[in-house]
Amino acid sequence: xxxxxxxxxxxxxxxxxxxxxxxxxxxxxxxxxxxxxxxxxxxxxxxxxxxxxxxxxxxxxxxxxxxxxxxxxxxxxxxxxxxxxxxxxxxxxxxxxxxxxxxxxxxxxxxxxxxxxxxxxxxxxxxxxxxxxxxxxxxxxxxxxxxxxxxxxxxxxxxxxxxxxxxxxxxxxxxxxxxxxxxxxxxxxxxxxxxxxxxxxxxxxxxxxxxxxxxxxxxxxxxxxxxxxxxxxxxxxxxxxxxxxxxxxxxxxxxxxxxxxxxxxxxxxxxxxxxxxxxxxxxxxxxxxxxxxxxxxxxxxxxxxxx
Numbered sequence: 379x380x381x382x383x384x385x386x387x388x389x390x391x392x393x394x395x396x397x398x399x400x401x402x403x404x405x406x407x408x409x410x411x412x413x414x415x416x417x418x419x420x421x422x423x424x425x426x427x428x429x430x431x432x433x434x435x436x437x438x439x440x441x442x443x444x445x446x447x448x449x450x451x452x453x454x455x456x457x458x459x460x461x462x463x464x465x466x467x468x469x470x471x472x473x474x475x476x477x478x479x480x481x482x483x484x485x486x487x488x489x490x491x492x493x494x495x496x497x498x499x500x501x502x503x504x505x506x507x508x509x510x511x512x513x514x515x516x517x518x519x520x521x522x523x524x525x526x527x528x529x530x531x532x533x534x535x536x537x538x539x540x541x542x543x544x545x546x547x548x549x550x551x552x553x554x555x556x557x558x559x560x561x562x563x564x565x566x567x568x569x570x571x572x573x574x575x576x577x578x579x580x581x582x583x584x585x586x587x588x589x590x591x592x593x594x595x596x597x598x599x600x601x602x603x604x605x606x607x608x609x610x611x612x613x614x615x616x617x618x619x620x621x622x623x624x625x626x627x628x629x630x631x632x633x634x635x636x637x638x639x640x641x642x643x644x645x646x647x648x649x650x651x652x653x654x655x656x657x658x659x660x661x662x663x664x665x666x667x668x669x670x671x672x673x674x675x676x677x678x679x680x681x682x683x684x685x
Contacts, residue, residue, distance in 0.1 A: 385481040386411040388457030388518075392447045394440055396465035397422040399551070404431040406469040409478065410461060416451040418444075424465075443569055448523040455518060462514045466552065467493075472545040477515055480538070487535025488516035492547040498554070498609055505603035505610045506596065509542035510550075527569045556616075563620040571627035581632040583642060584649050585625045591653045594618040599660035658685050 389410035393400060394417065407413050413432040417425050419440040428435055436454055438447040444464075452460055459481045463469060469477075473491070480489060492509035495502050502508065513521055513531050522532045540546045553559045594614050597603045603610030629635060637645075662682040669675045 385459055385484065386457040387459045387461060387477065387481055388412045388414055388455035389461045389463060390414045390416070390448070390451045390455060391428075391463050391465055392416050392418065392438075392444050392451055393420060393424050393428070393465050394418040395420045395422045396424045397427055399465040400424050400427050401430070403463060403465050403468060404428065406474070407431075407461075407463065409469075409471075409474040411457055412455070414451055414454050416447050416454070418447055442565055443527045445523045445527060445529060446525050452518070452521075452523075458518060460516055460518050460521075463548070464550070466550060468549040468551075470545065470547075470549060473547065476540070476546055480515070484517075485536075486538040487520040488513055488533050488537045490537060490539040491515060492540055492542045493550050494544060494547040495550045495552045497552045497613060498556075500606075500609050502606050502609060502613065504601055504605045505598070505613055506601035507613070509547070511539055511542075512548070513537070514548065526573050527566060559616050559620075563616075563623055567620060567623040567627055570624050571631065574624070574628060575631055579628065581625070581628045581635060583629075583635075583637050584645050586622065586629070587646060587649045587653065589625055590618040590622040591656075593621045595653075595656055595660060599663065604664065655685060 387410045389407040389412070391400070391403060391407075391413070393415060396403075397420075400415075404413060404415075408431075412434055415425070415428045415432060415435045416438050417428070417435065418438050425435055434454070436451070438450050441447070448462065459477075461469075461477065477489070480486065490511040491514045492511055495507045495510060497507070513533060516533070517535070520534050523529065524532065553562075594617070597617055598610060598614035601614075603614045606613070659682060662678055662685065666675050666678045666682070669678060
């Protein structure tokens with residue numbers, strides 16, 4: 379009779395100045411066979427606190443975003459399976475048990491896990507923030523992160539997507555304040571603008587309107603951010619601002635390209651007309667969703683079709 383060898387799980391956490399978060403994070407990872415912490419030049423007590431939970435602590439240069447350090451961290455693991463966790467995330471016991479079962483069954487190579495984002499003290503259930511599936515659990519060798527910021531990792535083999543169930547979701551204590559959102563956007567937008575420029579992007583004045591407006595429409599209307607109340611509205615506006623910041627940086631990279639008043643007039647008139655139509659479409663869509671009268675719903679649908 380062949381004895382089944384249990385699969386080992388390595389939990390990986392990348393850190394930079396996470397003294398306020400790291401202990402609560404690592405407490406939820408004690409089910410793993412090893413915990414790897416890769417620190418990116420913290421100036422607080424992050425590493426000292428982490429030593430209470432693991433001696434597998436490594437250093438990596440601070441590059442402003444996490445992706446390059448993730449591949450470095452994965453190479454340090456000895457487990458058959460790797461779980462990627464950020465310091466501001468927590469793994470509930472129900473999810474831990476599910477991941478252990480998946481590792482023992484060995485039927486898939488990687489797993490997309492839903493993430494419960496707590497932003498400004500509230501679980502954001504819409505606005506394209508839920509279920510927010512991320513590839514965070516995988517057989518070693520099945521997933522590789524690209525060096526671009528916020529990039530989707532490359533996968534090999536068969537994947538599984540967990541149901542959007544709170545019990546199976548990573549809890550993510552995301553932005554706690556407006557200042558934190560703005561500070562992170564300032565940092566991220568610099569890298570995102572750099573990557574767009576390296577990919578061959580050339581600045582277009584119209585993008586200062588179309589890109590942020592599209593982001594807002596996508597979050598607040600298509601993503602039903604309005605169902606999240608003031609949190610949804612605020613986040614949709616902030617994320618539109620973050621996109622605007624990227625393209626303003628690209629304008630700066632273009633040496634603040636001069637566009638005359640008459641030139642800009644024709645640009646913004648055309649773009650504003652398009653975006654106003656989109657706003658009106660979504661305005662009518664939300665009206666239709668809230669209307670109980672079949673006749674009024676029909677009339678609104680006609681208006682939307684010929685807007």
